[in-house]
Amino acid sequence: MQLVIVPSVTFMSATDFRRGKLPTNLVRAMTDPASRYPAIADYAMISDCHCAALVSKEGSVDWCCMPRFDSDSCFGRLLDWDKGGYCAIYPQDDGIETTRRYVSDTMILETDFRASGGEARLQDFFAMDADAEEQLHHEHVRLLKGISGSLEFRIEISPRFDFGEIVPHVRDHGDGVYSAIGSNVGLVIHCDKRLDVMRDSGLAATFRLDADERVRLSIRFVPPEQIDERPSVLSASGFAADKAFAHTCAWWRKWVSRIAHPSGPDAQTLRSAIVLKSLSFERTGAIIAAPTTSLPESPGKERNWDYRFSWVRDSVFTVRALYELGCEREADRFLKFVQRSSAGSAAEMQIMYAVDGKRRLTEVELGWLEGYRGSRPVRIGNFASEQTQLDIFGEIMEMAWEWHAKGREIDAPYWNFLSDVVNMVAVKWQEPDHGIWEFRDEPRHFVHSKAMCWSALDRGIRLAQEKQLPAPTERWAEARNAIRDAIERDGYDRQRGVFVQAFGDGYLDAALLLLPRTGFVAYDDPRMVRTTDAICHALDRGGLLDRYDSPDGLPGREGAFVPCTFWLVRCLAYQGRQERAWEYYWRALGCANELGLFSEEFDKESGQMLGNFPQALTHVSQITARLALEKAKAV
Structure with a gap:
């Protein structure tokens, strides 16, 4: 059972951008920085019952705190568009429209991108172990799938730790494995596509996605000392992301099955x-x-x-x-x-x-x-x-x-x-x-x-x-009666x-x-x-x-x-x-x-x-x- 109401969002076309033709909302953003921020309603939450992230309609993770809800943010441009950091996967074709939903009975988010050239689906979730109540690893998985035709996509990962104050050190370990370290935070990043390390300590790639093609991206919290001292944490995950999707569906649906309601x-x-x-x-x-x-x-x-x-x-x-x-x-x-x-x-x-x-x-x-x-x-x-x-x-x-x-x-x-x-x-x-x-x-x-x-x-x-438990019930009753008298006298x-x-x-x-x-x-x-x-x-x-x-x-x-x-x-x-x-x-x-x-x-x-x-x-x-x-x- 799920809510399915799917209004569309239209992106600026890549052609218009190259020609210098800016849409109204972008012109407004240049004069009013506040308008750069999406509406709060444009976000969806994903969680593994330890940490959470907010994903925008445009496919950008603009808020994420790991390994706990109250940890310092590692992606936080929700609170500062320039300094906070983000992880975006977005199409660059003309006339893109998006719809989104949660996979039934789960906290797995699906965002569909459509254009005349094709259609693709982005799935966002925190990986869950189907057989465990408590999750020992905190890994945000992003699965991009080509549905039909062909679309050009851009991946941009700009981690910023301690609520945007720390620009981490980003390394390419080869075989699609990258790390970001700063303060007491470490992220291990896996991606099927080769990512370029940017001057601003970000990662980026542009590629064309065809029908039935898949691109897997995962961002896992790992204590920084383990990244330096335990090479095993850097091993490539391969097709583990696909298994994670099935396990996460199973975990959430197992929990939902506990809900008791006469008619559902x-x-x-x-x-x-x-x-x-x-x-x-x-x-x-x-x-x-x-x-x-x-x-x-x-x-x-x-x-x-x-x-x-x-x-x-x-x-x-x-x-x-x-x-x-x-x-x-x-x-x-x-x-x-x-x-x-x-x-x-x-x-x-x-x-x-x-x-x-x-x-x-x-x-x-x-x-x-x-x-x-x-x-x-x-x-x-x-x-x-x-x-x-x-x-x-x-x-x-x-x-x-x-x-x-x-x-x-x-x-x-x-x-x-x-x-x-x-x-x-x-x-x-x-x-x-x-x-x-x-x-x-x-x-x-x-x-x-x-x-x-x-x-x-x-x-x-x-x-x-x-x-029949021991208690000074007479004294408690006197206080209870005094409270009622006070409310009816002074609070009425x-x-x-x-x-x-x-x-x-x-x-x-x-x-x-x-x-x-x-x-x-x-x-x-x-x-x-x-x-x-x-x-x-x-x-x-x-x-x-x-x-x-x-x-x-x-x-x-x-x-x-x-x-x-x-x-x-x-x-x-x-x-x-x-x-x-x-x-x-x-x-x-x-x-x-x-x-x-x-x-x-x-x-x-x-x-x-x-x-x-x-x-x-x-x-x-x-x-x-x-x-x-x-x-x-x-x-």
Whole structure:
């Protein structure tokens, strides 16, 4: 099952280029450097559940971090077109049109190039071992096949390490084997075509591809010391790339076969599930928010953040959605990842971790990079890792409740950790925090955060009672009741009859749509129905929702937040307002590109994706919205 929507892209012809006849978009690029950057929607992701790359419609790899999602980029012109580096395979014939798709039930990308002279297909994927969960080698394979006729192609490989700051040393080892070394990064490159080593430490070749002819290119991460000391890593791969395609298909389809759905998931839900798996770090069980950093929420401004880390909240959303689809292994492994990373103590828990569990995610600005379409600064690391966000305790207890509901045992060490979390909440719930949106100004008493504290206590009490586990349930119940009283007193606008963003203010927040998820208030409670309607009225922008209507202290206006629209769909569906729910659902679904990939935000006016891409939270929210629509319809 796959999404197949294939709009065309037309390249400038080689003849026009030679004659000096430039297309409009290239003329614009010469006066406006920002226009050199493809739209975010023009990219597709490939992954091996350790590292990822973004491939443009034109066949260019403009973002790739190996051997981990959060490694320094080895191809990164997504963030600086001149300095970042890339790996491109593109046709040079006249009038080229392209279409693309994922191979059914996989993360293998196919791009078809067509012209009057012929047709060719480019397949991009990270090679997977069909018999192994964890992939020990990280190899991006690019297979170019002639379908009919004859086309002229160009290969250009320009590796740049450490986010474009290091120009590596490139060597030709003979027999189609090349290497690039710099800093702590090494790449071994194999190609069927002879590549010329360029003065700028790049590799290039121009050739004609005939029908049934194949060209194989692979780029494998190898520690640089191994390239120097172990000649075996430089051996030519020959036809191994063809075998890798079959093995990778088998790996992805084996994983997809685990998805349990009464009638089979629809195409978009299946694609979202595959994306979520692609954003999981297999070695530890961590799940990242997105594979990119600093794609702007407000073009040309400073709302640029690094999302290549594992947020506890977003990851819990993800594992709950995968639980609903029958993918329990990912949920179990993330639970263990959180326990390990927090040293089994609530006091040591933070809101996000690196994919290996590292805690220190110091935010650094990379001043030498232009930024995507001039959006600066480019950041790596994330200062929000140091924030207090009380809702994560509720998410941890929600995940424990799901674990219990699946019939899993809560052993003594796990209960010690959970009871520590609930004890922490009983004390800290009265403190202000930075909330789900990670505001970078003064902390506030956010209603969503308080409700998640209520949920943590409620789940803790119910677990202790049902499993007869030792716990100070009376003290927990007192704190739980105090939180409800505080929210209903200070977080509820009695004049309007709606919940508000934070104690003592009248702002609205789409995070309030999550309140019924924990049982704090029923979906059809009149207060929740009025809050839903008020959010629609205040935050709707062209059929999509903004996150909030409060000031946040940052310049520029961000786009509509796509996950929030899916949260609204869930509320409307469970409130019995099916027609309206479906209307919002289809609008939100229209924010995906033709491959079914979502970014975090969307600018309705320009039709452009905004924010890091693809965004796990959006794909999670799409899944839960669709499941809610199906469940509500069945009632």
